[in-house]
Amino acid sequence: MEFMILEQKRADCYKLLAALFYPPEKQTLMDEDVCGSLFQILDDVSPEASAYASGMRNAIDRTDAKELSIAHAKLFVGPFELQAPPYGSVYLEENKMLMGDSTIDVMKMYQRAGLGLSEENKDAPDHIAIELEFMHYLVSKEVQSMQDGDMNEALEYLKMQHVFFDKYLSPWVEAFCSKIIEASEVEFFRLLATCLSIFINRTPVPGTIPDRAGAST
Amino acid sequence: MFNPYSIKTDPSRCLRHRYNKSTCSRCLNACDQSAIKIDHGLSVDERSCTGCMLCAAVCPTEAITVERYNLNRTLGELLIADKPVLACSLKDGLMAHSSGPCLGFLSPEHLVSIPVLIDKTLQLNLSECSDCENTHISEFLKESIAEMEIEGVVLVDSVNELDYHDIQTGRRDFFRMLRREPFQAAHEFTSSLTGGGTRKSYSEKSLPMKRRLLNAAYRAGSVTSKKKLQKLYSHIAFHKDCNGCSACTAMCPTGALSKPNGKLYFNTFSCVGCELCEEFCPKQSIYIIPIKEHQTHALEVCVGDKNDQCER
Amino acid sequence: MKIKRRDFLKVSAAAGAVATLGIPKLNAFAEGEMKKDLGTAKGEWMPTTCQGCTTWCPAEVFVQDGRAVKVKGNRHSKQNDGFLCPKGPISLQQLYDPDRVKVPMKRTNRKKGRGIDPKFVPISWDEALDTIAEKMMKLRKAGEPEKFMVMRGRYTYMRDTIYAALPKVFGSPNGISHSASCAEAEKFGSYFTHGYWSYRDYDLDNTKYVLIWGADPLSSNRMIPATIKRFGDVLDRATVAVVDPKLNTSASKAQEWLPVIPGTDGALASAIAHEILVSGLWSREFVGDFKKGKNLFKKGKTVDESAFEEKHTNGLVKWWNIELKDKDASWAEKITGIDDKQIKRIAKGMGKAAPNVCVWMGPGAAMHVRGAYSAMAVEALAGLMGSIDHKGGSMGTSTIPVNKIPEYGKYQDELAKKHSKMQKIDQRGYLELPALKKGKSGGGVVTNNVASAMLAKDPYDIKVAIGYMNNFVFSNTGAQIWEKALEKLPFFAHVTTHASEMTQYADIVIPSTITMFEKLGYVKAKANGYATCTLVQPVVKPLWDVRADETEVVWDLALKLKEKGFANLDDYLRKEYKDPETGMEPTNGLEFAEYNLKIQTAPLWDGKKDVGGDKINGWQAFLARGMWNSSKYKHKARWGKFKTKTHKFEFYSETLKEALEKHAKKHHTDVDGVMKVTNYTARGELCFVPHYEPPFRHGDEKNYPFVFIDYKSRLNREGRSANAPWYQEFKHVDIGDVGWDDVLKINPSDAKKLGIKDGDMVKLTSVTGTYKLKAKLWEGVRPGCVTKCYGQGHWAYGNVAAKDYKKAIARGVNNNEIMPFDIERLSGSTVRNGGFTGIRVEKA
Amino acid sequence: MKKQYAMVIDLQKCVGCGACAIACKSENNTQMRQDGQSFNWADFQHEVKGKFPDMTHTSRPVLCNHCSNAPCVEACPVTPKAMFKTDDGITMHNDERCIGCRQCQKACPYSQETVEIGQWSVISFNKAAKDTHAFYRDPSELIMAGTASGAEMARRTHSIPPYRTKYSHPEFEDVRRSGIVEKCIFCDHRVKKGELPFCVEACPSGARVFGDTQDSSSEAAKLLKKHKAEVLKAKAGTNPNVYYIRSFKVKT
Incomplete structure (x- = not known):
């Protein structure tokens, strides 16, 4: 049963990482101990990354809420030139344009998975938080399908993860994280970037369908 | 935690x-x-x-x-154990083959159905309950068991009395288990249970999980167990004032009452005895009544035209 | 965006076991379809034209995800002010009709007839076109290309290639239009009084009196939305009087209703003219006056012609002396059933309001066996009022400066040249069929005579025919004759959207686009003082490989003919229809359609010449706007230059006299001789003035004591909407009608005598046969008459229109089967009105 | 002051043509008449008085009266009510909470449970356990393989009905599902966007005037001040917000 637990944890990693790229609300992050949870689950999923999560937990404690918000805005929101644009198309498109073809492809992936962006969302569909959340959704659905005994469906969700992760997420995360590490003076975001980068780098989507993976060990 | x-x-x-x-x-x-x-x-x-x-x-x-509780999985886990034990997951280290929320969630329907479906005696591990703030639930469970004269469930208050044998399942075993027949059977019984969460509208009829469980147990059960299960079903009667307005069919949350072709139908298997139809009927013409033992036939679908009251 | 809920921050896998997940907690996403903001989802309003009737309203279609979802009038249009009547929205169910033909088909049952299953099977476009071309080529090989015929019903002005060039280049004179089914007798009335062979326009914004004659302009006729928009205000400002034997919507709102006995409109018009004249209420400005100023028009008294000095008119006194002098209101009361006081009231009211009077002539006053003169009589009232082209009166129309299609003469070979000049199949111009369109003997089409001529093989037989956008088996009176004619037609190809009645006789069925939504073309329309050129455009992509009848099908057929050795048509299309902007030759049917449209409409958008009206900058702008408005029609534009022989408004029609005499001469007879064979009673000078002709009736009064009144539904998209459920559902907006049914309306007093109750089934017998219908007791019909709306009675067309398509059982009865075949011969017009159908009603 | 949206219908301008009613069907994607329900949110009532030739015929457009004292709201048994009044006086319906008990239909004096041809009803009921828009689900073909079918139209257009006007509203689906009632919502999805109800926009006669009666500068309020207005079944005490002014036949 470890596989399913691991997968469920992997799903959670995506969710928490996504949450950490939203405008930071220090108190909430502290109350819910998001970094603590991330640290715990990363321990199993991607031990190399977990140390940084632990560091984030301390860093957030030390950083002023306002400082966090300003750093977040400088990096990802504007109004001035973004230190680290959080949009896939900026890294994937040749001319660094926003809302490029890749954005549309990403949107189509969402639709194919039966998802639409919620009304409140005003961000481009290839925002890092949204893409991470999408991965969370796909992994969760994979686990859910396994729980329901529907292996074919689980396989489908795995396949989608492969496509999305390989084509639209992993190719730009490293460049994006480097920008954050270079640009931000706030330790929390540097740690977050390092953590994300390692997580993406070291935690690929499981290569084959679970039961065959099980048979090979 | x-x-x-x-x-x-x-x-x-x-x-x-x-x-x-x-x-x-x-x-x-x-x-x-x-x-x-x-x-x-x-x-x-x-x-x-x-x-x-x-x-x-x-x-x-x-x-x-x-929330987050999947009865389907519990059934699967209990099925693969020889002497299945169910416990809550609120206390660390409780011996059990399956754990879930506080066992207070076990309604009479659960208690009567699960043993029938897994075809074994179910032990409920209540060993830590005396220290818990929810200690009152064991009283509730006892009452249900007594009232329903349930034989397949044993309440175990002390670890010493527990007949527990660990099962080792790795990833490989789990998937192998998934393909095993008993699990498939239980899965079939309850595969529809997972659909419960996506309801969007009030008009959508849906049968509670515990009722589906009961129905599955009823279909799988022996004659004697059927008699026991039967107590949980209800029957309906109409007063002659009924004008066939069929508003009750809309009010019924489970679809036990329906009027597909201009005739009123009542399905005992879908009736959870909530009595909302009785309360709501604009003509005050509906009565939900307990099933009597000799009414076994009535457990099958009660078709409107068998009873001219229904035909309006 | 923020984290909406805290449970997004919770982990599910913290417990040592796999926790059961519900729906994964989502923040930026919503599961299921994308939730959009409140309001209409994304879409675009795209311009086209509603072809539900001949108002031809510029329209717009709202398109979402490539689907047409709602319609309204074109915002730029001054003709319909951006509104459509109910025919507009019904079009959506025509477009998305489940019963549309989606592929070419051929019949596999050689036997043809009503109720005989043609056993259609799908075939390829290639086979369909190949078969048609093969049949056509046989005719040329046999040296008889004239035996090929193209029939058209409704059309766009892209029609001329299929309807003129195709038969003419091929070698046949037989391009047969449906026009005479509509209103040629009406046009006759305006042409032979003031030289205007077209529908009139009316200045409702400034009128003070509207006399509507045999029409319900709120429901049908030719400026529906414009009339609807103004009618409420007109009622505040003006008196509206409606002449119609049954209550119509206009009458139900008007101050005056004149339920005239069918066919006696001429008598009513003569009496109104008489009363106007004796009361001295004619327009001095237009008509002139007695030299001495004193009104010498006295009942029964002949007037000396020289005593009256006319201005813009001709022959007023002659008309008085020949027709009017004895025909006062009390004379007319006996004939028309209209109270003499009401007649006088109308005459006085009109006279007082003159010249701001609209004399609105509709088919009910004209489409009689002897309707030509009643049409003239009605139009003559406008002359008396001086309201022709006057503010508040009736108007002509501004011209729409479009180009004709390129000349095709040089693509005609010898055979084509010779045979395309032969007598047309409709026998127009025969002694008994003068069809005097624009004064020319045989100048107009006699649509409804085609079937009889085909059966008689006179002047010859037709062997191969193509029909498009028509359903003559349903839409012509005496429809049974068309059934017979088509049964005997050796080869018929129908280009159609639906398996209509006519399609049941087809050997090849070609699936066509729905004009309003899927086709490129243009039409010329007018209303409200503006002429408009409006485009029909493919606003949605057709769901199947259906092709535009007037363009793509011709192109494809030309290619096939070329393959079989006859390249002339293909040459013509390729060489003559070059893109006027780039000079490129068309390489396929769609390009041909586009270049063709560009060639014809170029003056409106190419900016080479100031054509007045809207300024449109280029082709793309024209497509985007969808239409062009002329400048407003100028009042009195034609005064002094009417296109009559005298250039005046002719009460004594020198124009008609010349036309009749020419026709008589052609057939070596005199005008009285022509009158005799055309069923008219007039002889001598009476033939040249507007006058009353007693109604001609099929079925004598003894055996057929009732008179049948036909009228049009406001929901009829020219007989194309009966398969739309919305048509059936809202049938009750045709006043007195009921939804999902076809009722015969009978006055309760008559019904009582016959023992008929509301909703009873009745037997209805005319000279054509006996029919069963549901009766509706209705105070809105004159006793002695029964009436029924045209539109129902389809025995084919689709599952909604017909009660049982497979068994050819109709929903209701087609009026055109009840009414016998007849023709108003002077104009060539199909007869539908004037009490020509005697009826017997019995309880079934 | 709270808004009160209303419709004032000028019968002298109305010609009873039906454009509003059919436009409404295209805007709101209501299904075709079946199961004793018309699904016509807008319709007409016709009335004949007198004898030939002195007779009058009146066509009266009808729609939900959006009553200030709405019996349908009162009758709705669900909490919170599935039938309720909005702040701007529209009688609104919530798809999700409606259980389809039809108590609103029974309570509404302008509705009937079974609608015969020739009758009308404000509230229609989508039969339970039966897909709506059966017309576009029917797979039968008029001519085998030669004509389409309702189901094919739906398949090809990815839409039921094919001419479905897509719109969103938090309370309301643009196509209703089975087992619930439906009625005119004054095109709230348009009104909230500052547009007019589509029947008003589609009416070629200008007879339908929509506006806030509490705003004295609105055209609707002005018309009500200028003309004596009628409402349907005034005695029922529902205080309708659909008003009729003047008469179909011009007063002479």
Whole structure:
């Protein structure tokens, strides 16, 4: 049963990482101990990354809420030139344009998975938080399908993860994280970037369908 | 420790929501903590709720359920054990083959059906309950068992009395297990249970999980167990004032009453005895009545034209 | 965006076991379809034209995800002010009709007839076109290309290639239009009084009196939305009087209703003219006056012609002396059933309001066996009022400066040249069929005579025919004759959207686009003082490989003919229809359609010449706007230059006299001889003035004591909407009608005598046969008459229109089967009105 | 002051043509008449008085009266009510909470449970356990393989009905599902966007005037001040917000 637990944890990693790229609300992050949870689950999923999560937990404690918000805005929101644009198309498109073809492809992936962006969302569909959340959704659905005994469906969700992760997420995360590490003076975001980068780098989507993976060990 | 099993409410199933004059207060009466409010819509105060889940156990229509809990999986886990033990997951280190929320969630339907479906005696590990704030649930379980004369469930208050044997399942075993027949059978019985969460509208009819469980047990059970299970079913009677307006079919949360071709149909298997139709009937012409032992045939679908009262 | 809920921050896998997940907690996403903001989802309003009737309203279609979802009038249009009547929205169910033909088909049952299953099977486009071309080529090989015929019903002005060039280049004179089914007798009335062979326009914004004659302009006729928009205000400002034997919507709102006995409109018009004249209420400005100023028009008294000095008119006194002098209101009361006081009231009211009077002539006053003169009589009232082209009166129309299609003469070979000049199949111009369109003997089409001529093989037989956008088996009176004619037609190809009645006789069925939504073309329309050129455009992509009848099908057929050795048509299309902007030759049917449209409409958008009206800058702008408005029609534009022989408004029609005499001469007879064979009673000078002709009736009064009144539904998209459920559902907006049914309306007093109750089934017998219908007791019909709306009675067309398509059982009865075949011969017009159908009603 | 949206219908301008009613069907994607329900949110009532030739015929457009004292709201048994009044006086319906008990239909004096041809009803009921828009689900073909079918139209257009006007509203689906009632919502999805109800926009006669009666500068309020207005079944005490001014036949 470890596989399913691991997968469920992997799903959670995506969710928490996504949450950490939203405008930071220090108190909430502290109350819910998001970094603590991330640290715990990363321990199993991607031990190399977990140390940084632990560091984030301390860093957030030390950083002023306002400082966090300003750093977040400088990096990802504007109004001035973004230190680290959080949009896939900026890294994937040749001319660094926003809302490029890749954005549309990403949107189509969402639709194919039966998802639409919620009304409140005003961000481009290839925002890092949204893409991470999408991965969370796909992994969760994979686990859910396994729980329901529907292996074919689980396989489908795995396949989608492969496509999305390989084509639209992993190719730009490293460049994006480097920008954050270079640009931000706030330790929390540097740690977050390092953590994300390692997580993406070291935690690929499981290569084959679970039961065959099980048979090979 | 994080408790993943919280209470989930679904106003679309709550009798008070469906009918503003309903007097249903089953959950209110079940809650020690007065954590449930129904005056301005069904809500649960999470601060005072202790998660005993008795409200979920008494709610006839699944307006209150245990979030994140999948009965299907529990059944699967119990099936592969020779002497299955079920416990809550709120205390660390409880010996069990399957663990879930506080066992207060086990309604009479659960208690009567699970042993039939797994075809074994089920042990409930209550060894830590005496120290728990939800200690009152064991009383509730005892009462249910006594009332229903249930034989397949044993309440185990002390670890020493527990007949527990660990099963080692790795990843490989798990998937192999998934393909094993008993699991498939249980899975088949309850595969529809997972659909419960996506309900969108009040008009959608849905049968509570525990009722589906009961029906599955009824179909699988022996003659003797059928008789026992039968007590949980209801029958219906119409007064002659019924004008066939069929408003009751809309009010019924489970689809037990329906009028597909101009005739009124009643399906005992779908009736959870919530009595909302009785309360609501504009003509006050419906009566929900307990099934009597000799009425075995009535457990099958009661078709309108068998009873001229239904035909309007 | 923020974290909406805290449980997004919770982990599910913290417990040592796999926790059961519900729906994964989502923040930026919503599961299921994307939730959009409140309001209409994304879409675009795209311009086209409603072809539900001949108002031809510029329209717009709202398109979402490539689907047409709602319609309204074109915002730029001054003709319909951006509104459509109910025919507009019904079009959506025409477009998305489940019963549309989606592929070419051929019949596999050689036997043809009503109720005989053609056993259609799908075939390829290639086979369909190949078969048609093969049949056509046989005719050329046999040296008889004239035996090929193209029939058209409704059309766009892209029609001329299929309807003129195709038969003419091929070698046949037989391009047969449906025009005479509509209103040629009406046009006759305006042409032979003031030289105007077209529908009139009316200045409702400034009128003070509207006399509507045999029409319900709120429901049908030719400026529906414009009339609807103004009618409420007109009622405040003006008197509206409606002449119609049954209550119509206009009458139900008007101050005056004149339920005239069918066919006696001429008598009513003569009496109104008489009363106007004796009361001295004619327009001095237009008509002139007695030299001495004193009104010498006295009942029964002949007037000396020289005593009256006319201005813009001709022959007023002659008309008085020949027709009017004895025909006062009390004379007319006996004939028309209209109270003499009401007649006088109308005459006085009109006279007082003159010249701001609209004399609105509709088919009910003209489409009689002897309707030509009643049409003239009605139009003459406008002359008396001086309201022709006057503010508040009736108007002509501004011209729409479009180009004709390129000349095709040089692509005609010898055979084509010779045979395309032969007598047309409709026998127009025969002694008994003068069809005097624009004064020319045989100048107009006699649509409804085609079937009889085909059966008689006179002047010859037709062997191969193509029909498009028509359903003559349903839409012509005496429809049974068309059934017979088509049964005997050796080869018929129908280009159609639906398996209509006519399609049941087809050997090849070609699936066509729905004009309003799927086709490129243009039409010329007018209303409200503006002429408009409006485009029909493919606003949605057709769901199947259906092709535009007037363009793509011709192109494809030309290619096939070329393959079989006859390249002339293909040469013509390729060489002559070059893109006027780039000079490129068309290489396929769609390009041909586009270049063709560009060639014809170029003056409106190419900016080479100031054509007045809207300024449109280029082709793309024209497509985007969808239409062009002329400048407003100028009042009195034609005064002094009417296109009559005298250039005046002719009460004594020198123009008609010349036309009749020429026709008589052609056939070596005199005008009286022509009158005799055309069923008219007039002889001598009476033939040249507007006058009353007693109604001609099929079925004598003894055996057929009732008179049948036909009228049009406001929901009829020219007989194309009966398969739309919305048509059936809202049938009750045709006043007195009921939804999902076809009722015969009978006055309760008559019904009582016959023992008929509301909703009873009745037997209805005319000279054509006996029919069963549901009766509706209705105070809105004159006793002695029964009436029924045209539109129902389809025995084919689709599952909604017909009660049972497979068994050819109709929903209701087609009026055109009840009414016998007849023709107003002077104009060539199909007869539908004037009490020509005697009826017997019995309880079934 | 709270808004009160209303419709004032000028009968002298109305010609009873039906454009509003059919436009409404295209805007709101209502299904075709079946199961004793018309699904016509807008329709007409016709009335004949007198005898030939002195007779009058009146066509009266009808729609939900959006009553200030709405019996349908009173009758709705669900909490919160599935049938309720909005702040701007529209009688609104919530798809999700409606259980389809039809108590609103029974209570509404302008509705009937079974609608015969020739009758009308404000509230229609989508039969339970039966897909709506059966017309576009029917797979039968008029001519085998030669004509389409309702189901094919739906398949090809990915839409039921094919001419479905897509719109969103938090309370309301643009196509209703089975088992619930439906009625005119004054095109709230348009009104909230500052547009007019589509029947008003589609009416070629200008007879339908929509506006806030509490705003004295609105055209609707002005018309009500200028003309004596009628409402349907005034005695029922429902205080309708659909008003009729003047008469179909011009007063002479």
